[in-house]
Amino acid sequence: MFSRDRWSEIFETISKNKLRTFLSGFTVALGIFIFIILFGLGNGLKNTFQEFFLDDASNAIFLYPGRTSMPFKGFKANRRIEFKNDDLEDIKQNFTLFTEYITPRISRSALTKYKNESNTYSTRAVAPGHQFVEKTIIMKGRYLNQTDIDERRKSAVIGRLVAKDLFKDEDPIGKYIDVGSSAFKVIGVFQDEGGDNEERNIYIPYTTRQLLEKSTDRVDQIVVTFPKELGHAGAVAFETSLKKYFKDKKSIDPRDPNGIYIQNLTDDLKRSQQFAVVLQLIVSIVGLGTLIAGIIGISNIMVFVVKERTKELGIRKAIGATPKSVIQMILQESIFITTLSGYLGLFLGIVVLKNIGLRLEDYFIKNPFIDMGTAIAATVILIVFGAIAGYIPAKRAARIKPIVALRDE
Amino acid sequence: MISIKDLHKSYSIGNSSLHVLKGINFEVEKGELVAIMGSSGSGKSTLLNILGMLDVADEGDYILDQVPIKNLNETKAAKYRNQFLGFVFQSFNLINYKTALENVSLPLYYQGIKRKERQEIAMDYLDKVGLKEWSTHLPSELSGGQKQRVAIARALASKPKVLLADEPTGALDSTTSYEVMDLIQKINEEGNTILVVTHEEDIAQMCKRIVRLKDGVIIEDKKINQVLATSHV
Numbered sequence: 001m002f003s004r005d006r007w008s009e010i011f012e013t014i015s016k017n018k019l020r021t022f023l024s025g026f027t028v029a030l031g032i033f034i035f036i037i038l039f040g041l042g043n044g045l046k047n048t049f050q051e052f053f054l055d056d057a058s059n060a061i062f063l064y065p066g067r068t069s070m071p072f073k074g075f076k077a078n079r080r081i082e083f084k085n086d087d088l089e090d091i092k093q094n095f096t097l098f099t100e101y102i103t104p105r106i107s108r109s110a111l112t113k114y115k116n117e118s119n120t121y122s123t124r125a126v127a128p129g130h131q132f133v134e135k136t137i138i139m140k141g142r143y144l145n146q147t148d149i150d151e152r153r154k155s156a157v158i159g160r161l162v163a164k165d166l167f168k169d170e171d172p173i174g175k176y177i178d179v180g181s182s183a184f185k186v187i188g189v190f191q192d193e194g195g196d197n198e199e200r201n202i203y204i205p206y207t208t209r210q211l212l213e214k215s216t217d218r219v220d221q222i223v224v225t226f227p228k229e230l231g232h233a234g235a236v237a238f239e240t241s242l243k244k245y246f247k248d249k250k251s252i253d254p255r256d257p258n259g260i261y262i263q264n265l266t267d268d269l270k271r272s273q274q275f276a277v278v279l280q281l282i283v284s285i286v287g288l289g290t291l292i293a294g295i296i297g298i299s300n301i302m303v304f305v306v307k308e309r310t311k312e313l314g315i316r317k318a319i320g321a322t323p324k325s326v327i328q329m330i331l332q333e334s335i336f337i338t339t340l341s342g343y344l345g346l347f348l349g350i351v352v353l354k355n356i357g358l359r360l361e362d363y364f365i366k367n368p369f370i371d372m373g374t375a376i377a378a379t380v381i382l383i384v385f386g387a388i389a390g391y392i393p394a395k396r397a398a399r400i401k402p403i404v405a406l407r408d409e
Numbered sequence: 410m411i412s413i414k415d416l417h418k419s420y421s422i423g424n425s426s427l428h429v430l431k432g433i434n435f436e437v438e439k440g441e442l443v444a445i446m447g448s449s450g451s452g453k454s455t456l457l458n459i460l461g462m463l464d465v466a467d468e469g470d471y472i473l474d475q476v477p478i479k480n481l482n483e484t485k486a487a488k489y490r491n492q493f494l495g496f497v498f499q500s501f502n503l504i505n506y507k508t509a510l511e512n513v514s515l516p517l518y519y520q521g522i523k524r525k526e527r528q529e530i531a532m533d534y535l536d537k538v539g540l541k542e543w544s545t546h547l548p549s550e551l552s553g554g555q556k557q558r559v560a561i562a563r564a565l566a567s568k569p570k571v572l573l574a575d576e577p578t579g580a581l582d583s584t585t586s587y588e589v590m591d592l593i594q595k596i597n598e599e600g601n602t603i604l605v606v607t608h609e610e611d612i613a614q615m616c617k618r619i620v621r622l623k624d625g626v627i628i629e630d631k632k633i634n635q636v637l638a639t640s641h642v
Contacts, residue, residue: 005524016506315502318463319563320491320519322484399483403463406502 010333020308021337024301028338028382029345031294035378036349036370038290042283044357044368049272049279059100059230060133061239062263063222063246072253081250081259085210085217088127091224094245098226098238101129104206104219110180112202114166121162123179123202125209133223134192136203141173141188148187148205155208156184159199160191179204182212235266287378294382299389302334306393313397314405323398330394331387338386342379350375410571410602411437411460416469418455429455430466431625437571437604442597442635444613445606447622454575456622457606461494461573462486474570491519495564499576501556503548509535509559510544516567534562538592554585561592565601572596572603578612583641590615591638611636 014021065081083104091102106125111118124130131143139160148155156177163172163186172186184204192198210216226238243262244254252259306313313326321329350370357368397405418430429452437443447453458464459471462481471478473493481489495516496502503512514531522530535541538558540551548556557577564572574593578586590612597603597617605616613619614636621629 005518008524009518012511013506311502312504315504316515316519317483317487318461318490318496318502319516320487320567322487322519324484325519401464403458406463406498 006329006332010329010336013329013333014337020305024298024305024334024386025337025341025344027297027301028294028386029341029348031290031297031382032342032345032375032379033349033352035287035290035294036346036375037353039283039287039374039378040349040353040368040370042279042286042368043370046276046279046283047367049276059228059235059269060223060225060265061235061242062265063224063242064220064261064263066258066261068252068256069258070253070256072256073251075251081252083219083222085219087222087246087249088219090245090249091222091242095224095238095242098224098230098234100225100227101132102222102224103127103129103133105130105221105223106206106209106219107221108180108209112162112166112180113178114172114175117166117168119162119165121159121200121202123156123204123209125204125206127206129225130203130223133225134194134198136190136192139189139191140171141186143188143190144203144205149207152207152211153205154182154184155187155205157188157190157203158186159201160189161196161199162202163189180212232266232270235264239264287374291378291381295385295389298338298382298386302386302390303393305334306330306390306397310397310400310405314400314402317398317402318406326398327391327394330390330397334390335383335387338383342383346375346379410439410441410474411435411604412470412472413460414470416456416459416471417467418452418459418464419467429625430459433469433622433625433627435620435627435630437602439602440597440600442594442603442617443605444616444619445604445622446608446610446613446619448608450624451622452625453606453608453622457573457575457604460571460604461496462490487519491516491567493570495567495569495572497557497560497564497572497574497577499579501548501553501560501580503556503559503563505548508545508547509540509551509562512548512559513563513566516563520567531562531566534566535559537565538562552585553581554588557581557585557589558592561589561596565596570602572601574603574605576606576608578607578609586612587638587641594635594638611641 063083065083068075068077068079068081071077085104088102088104091099103126107122108125109120109122112121126144127149128144128146130136136143141157143157144155147153156179158172158177166172166177167175172189175186176183177186179202190199190203206219210218224242226235230238239262243260246252246260247254247256250259313321316326317323353368353370414434416430416433417428420427420429433456445453445456455464459466462478465481473489476489478489504515507515510528510531513534514527517527517530532541532544535544538561540555540558540562543551543555548559551559561577577593578589581589593603593605594615605612607613614633615638616633617635618632619629620627
């Protein structure tokens, strides 16, 4: 296998039969190239999908207060339900095992100014746990912490686009902004995968918001995240008991469909995961199809190559080539060509994928990629099948009598 | 050198079978130049192919240089061909993408001789057939006579015990044919055993012995007075 003489014989044959070499090499390179491009684009589609649907934590339950529609325990219908700070505490104490993070959310819209720049942004008054609900990524500075909450500090974490609008190139950290006529100190800048709108938010401590609004302890919404290990069924059970607990606490008729609304993201998650599975299936089928087409292509070429060489093989056998040396020659040649061109196709595919990657975001394909393992496995599969496809006709050619092969024109 | 006894060979064509060789017996001594003659269908090419181990007999014994040639598998046949035999074909059978030198050195490659030595030997033989300055040319750049001389050089390069030529002049005009026969005679004078299959009487007369085949049997086997090819040129 490693004799220098045999290699030089093979290089000679390859370099003097350029068309044949090109044909078999091109088939493999093209097969791998197309496989990588299609597989990569499929992955890009999956990425877009994930960005659209899986931006927020999927293990979250949102609770909104509403108005009752049935009289109960002496209360009239159409009573307005409100959440208070003690509801947060109660969830923490009664559902310790089920809760991971818990945060209120009070959303307001306010004119925000810094020096001469101003704009209206929505502010969300939250607890530190909110960072995990929204999957907020801190770029600079820090997120809100418990001290901000406890001391009711006027701290603000601003979105990337807020910082861009108001501060231009200036470093916002430590500067004061005017949010609805109160001065807040910027302690951090964040980005969010959820898109531009998410990055036009400002986060402040919920206790500060309550202080500004005449020291109420009202909260608009409560968001609870649960450990992912709960699973879909566990999440649904948690949701049910939460609902029961609050209906009881707020004196709402258990049969009343209004009063409290609960949105459980786990349902969305389940649906979007099913969609992701289908997408993955499509990507896999496309990849597999391309690979099979490539295998068929290289098989055809190998059959053709051996057929074309029948007479040459006859001559070689007449002057002393053993069947083994004939098979070895054909195999070594084909493996050499397919390996080289396979990796060329692999390399080209990855380069092209990298380069087109950024231009396709408008077409719902984001960051197309193929993991190295899959790409190399596909290449190896094609090489192995190329070798098998070459071996079968080579074996047949080595077995036919030289006299028959010599007659072949 | 060659001894065959009671050689039979049939080919099946569809359902019927064609009995081509019907019991051939003959001996060839070392250094002989034998012409095997016969009209087409007489079995002369089949006989040569069996002698060349390109084909196998159905029955009979074949002893080549004291080695019984039987129960050959392809690997063994390839080794024997490489060690014992050199072939010259009517259609030259050179490998078209290899130069004259590479074609001549190919049998040496299969003998496992190192590249440099191979090329030296091949160059010597090309020189012998008068084509030293054509060594880097491809077969397509050579004339018919030159191609056949390359083929002869290739056949000689492995120092075979017997040289088998199947209509070596069949594709050549008469002047070129005589040049090729002149070369064959010279090689024979150096002590090589050569068998030539031909259907041309003048070519046969340039050998030292003529074996005539008809319908699969030898009808005549006689020594003749050799006509020198140079006398025609």
